[in-house]
Amino acid sequence: MSSLTASNAWKALQNHYQQIQNSSMREAFNHDTQRHSKYAVQLNDILFDYSKNRINDQTMPLLRDLAHYAELPAKIEAMFTGVAINTTEKRAVLHTALRNRGNQPIYVDGQDVMPDVNAVLEKMRHFCHAVRSGEWTGYTGKKITNVVNIGIGGSGLGPKMVSMTLTPYSSDTLKVHYVSNVDQTNIIEELKGLSPETTLFIVASKLFSTQETMINANSARRWFLDSAQDTSAIAKHFVAISTHSENVAKFGIDTDNMFEFWDWVGGRYSLWSAVGLSIALYIGMDNFEELLQGAYEADLHFRNTPLEKNIPVIMGLLGVWYNNFFDARSYVLLPYDQSMRYFADYFQQGDMESNGKSVDLNGDKVDYSTGQIVWGQPGTNGQHAFFQLMHQGTQLVPCDFLAAANSHYHLPEHHDVLISNFLAQPEALMRGKTVEEVKQSLTAEQQHDVELVASKVFEGNKPSNSFLFEKMTPKTLGTLLAFYEHKIFVQGVIWNINSFDQMGVELGKILANAILPELKNQDVIQSHDCSTNALINAYKKLRQS
Ligand SMILES: O=P(O)(O)OC[C@H]1O[C@H](O)[C@H](O)[C@@H](O)[C@@H]1O
Numbered sequence: 001m002s003s004l005t006a007s008n009a010w011k012a013l014q015n016h017y018q019q020i021q022n023s024s025m026r027e028a029f030n031h032d033t034q035r036h037s038k039y040a041v042q043l044n045d046i047l048f049d050y051s052k053n054r055i056n057d058q059t060m061p062l063l064r065d066l067a068h069y070a071e072l073p074a075k076i077e078a079m080f081t082g083v084a085i086n087t088t089e090k091r092a093v094l095h096t097a098l099r100n101r102g103n104q105p106i107y108v109d110g111q112d113v114m115p116d117v118n119a120v121l122e123k124m125r126h127f128c129h130a131v132r133s134g135e136w137t138g139y140t141g142k143k144i145t146n147v148v149n150i151g152i153g154g155s156g157l158g159p160k161m162v163s164m165t166l167t168p169y170s171s172d173t174l175k176v177h178y179v180s181n182v183d184q185t186n187i188i189e190e191l192k193g194l195s196p197e198t199t200l201f202i203v204a205s206k207l208f209s210t211q212e213t214m215i216n217a218n219s220a221r222r223w224f225l226d227s228a229q230d231t232s233a234i235a236k237h238f239v240a241i242s243t244h245s246e247n248v249a250k251f252g253i254d255t256d257n258m259f260e261f262w263d264w265v266g267g268r269y270s271l272w273s274a275v276g277l278s279i280a281l282y283i284g285m286d287n288f289e290e291l292l293q294g295a296y297e298a299d300l301h302f303r304n305t306p307l308e309k310n311i312p313v314i315m316g317l318l319g320v321w322y323n324n325f326f327d328a329r330s331y332v333l334l335p336y337d338q339s340m341r342y343f344a345d346y347f348q349q350g351d352m353e354s355n356g357k358s359v360d361l362n363g364d365k366v367d368y369s370t371g372q373i374v375w376g377q378p379g380t381n382g383q384h385a386f387f388q389l390m391h392q393g394t395q396l397v398p399c400d401f402l403a404a405a406n407s408h409y410h411l412p413e414h415h416d417v418l419i420s421n422f423l424a425q426p427e428a429l430m431r432g433k434t435v436e437e438v439k440q441s442l443t444a445e446q447q448h449d450v451e452l453v454a455s456k457v458f459e460g461n462k463p464s465n466s467f468l469f470e471k472m473t474p475k476t477l478g479t480l481l482a483f484y485e486h487k488i489f490v491q492g493v494i495w496n497i498n499s500f501d502q503m504g505v506e507l508g509k510i511l512a513n514a515i516l517p518e519l520k521n522q523d524v525i526q527s528h529d530c531s532t533n534a535l536i537n538a539y540k541k542l543r544q545s
Pocket of ligand 1: 153154155205207208209213267268353
């Protein structure tokens with residue numbers, strides 16, 4: 001038994017779970033009209049309401065005991081101060097330094113990282129100004145009109161999600177495109193209609209060796225040179241974002257056109273670094289810095305607020321509560337905002353790559369469940385797709401609802417309807433609908449149809465958090481993203497795992513590299529298990545060239 005599950009704090013939560021597992025949130029709300037104010041926290045314009053959770057007055061203190069058992073406050077401090085908490089890779093974890101708008105020194109190996117952080121921000125500012133103003137031109141003297149970010153995982157998902165969310169802040173004359181998949185469909189479709197004369201490629205890769213990114217970057221270069229016919233023109237159309245200048249030079253991008261970041265920035269936490277260049281080009285550097293400011297304010301909140309009012313801590317502890325005591329295996333992110341359509345995709349990497357681990361910091365196999373499965377899509381679309389399971393299925397799926405009180409656009413009717421749904425769904429999930437309530441809405445004959453009545457009952461008691469904010473601004477987005485990042489960290493600390501490596505992505509890559517040469521010839525392959533052999537041989541038969 002691990003020391004976590006043997007701890008008094010864990011056992012106290014198990015006992016508490018036994019006591020309250022069947023208690024009803026609907027009744028709790030009926031008895032306590034102060035429940036919302038008891039379980040809500042506000043930061044700036046963001047209201048976080050966690051009152052629709054399966055908790056009572058004892059739950060959060062018991063969860064906080066667990067946080068103290070795991071030494072959460074000290075671990076938060078260790079992260080912010082540059083301790084090498086990525087223990088397998090022996091690295092600091094300092095995405096917070098990238099948005100340290102207070103500019104206090106932060107030391108890694110005795111050296112303050114802030115001058116380098118600020119220098120790259122300055123370089124980004126100059127570059128964005130040059131490109132957006134038209135000062136920076138393509139090889140035929142034309143202004144850049146399209147930016148194509150080539151990068152995968154942390155070097156693609158974050159910039160894409162943020163850019164799409166903040167489209168209302170974008171320039172009318174500069175479009176951004178994202179290419180990540182090695183499936184050629186991605187790059188071919190994104191390049192359709194673009195002109196090499198006015199297209200700028202950003203090749204973003206922490207190590208600049210990721211297979212998908214390098215293949216896409218090579219195809220982009222060929223597409224460009226087919227028109228430009230002159231390798232000296234590459235300098236005006238290709239920039240690199242990386243920690244690895246040697247690999248950038250090897251690829252053929254002038255390191256003057258390289259924006260640097262550092263190994264203490266995890267890929268999935270890198271949108272705040274130069275990896276955010278496509279965002280800054282799209283929405284302007286001032287708005288990019290507003291995004292950083294929002295995250296900085298969340299960082300200050302996370303670092304300095306007592307656990308009981310600390311939004312990411314509460315989010316993380318509730319996640320542990322459902323994952324480890326209610327056996328909830330997933331949670332769903334439901335932004336009622338079409339612009340946030342990649343939010344769940346982004347945190348799939350953020351959460352599942354961080355906390356999908358089964359050994360603890362001592363190298364021992366854990367005897368409790370860790371990373372949760374994250375999924376979701378914007379409301380109201382999800383309501384007409386998967387909400388059925390959330391309301392009446394057998395799985396408990398905790399939900400996060402997010403919405404802005406104001407849209408950037410002004411069509412009549414839409415926004416109140418959107419928000420009425422954002423408000424109604426958590427209410428329905430919490431309240432449910434009893435047999436008596438069902439019968440009231442049926443005819444006398446229908447009331448005797450046992451199956452019909454049963455099918456219309458909603459058990460309710462389904463937990464959710466709600467975030468309501470004034471408007472989706474760069475700053476608000478920055479704050480929300482940092483909340484979720486820190487939530488992931490909190491859970492990793494409780495589970496005693498390293499949230500900052502990702503060894504699990506390696507094996508498949510190695511095996512793919514072994515298979516690739518086997519696809520290059522006509523030989524019948526027999527070197528794998530019979531299933532893999534058969535699939536390889538079937539592919540070789542089916543492919544047309
Ligand atoms: O930025 P890169 O070095 O190209 O890495 C891109 C991505 O690939 C890896 O396989 C990791 O799973 C991700 O964490 C990373 O974000």
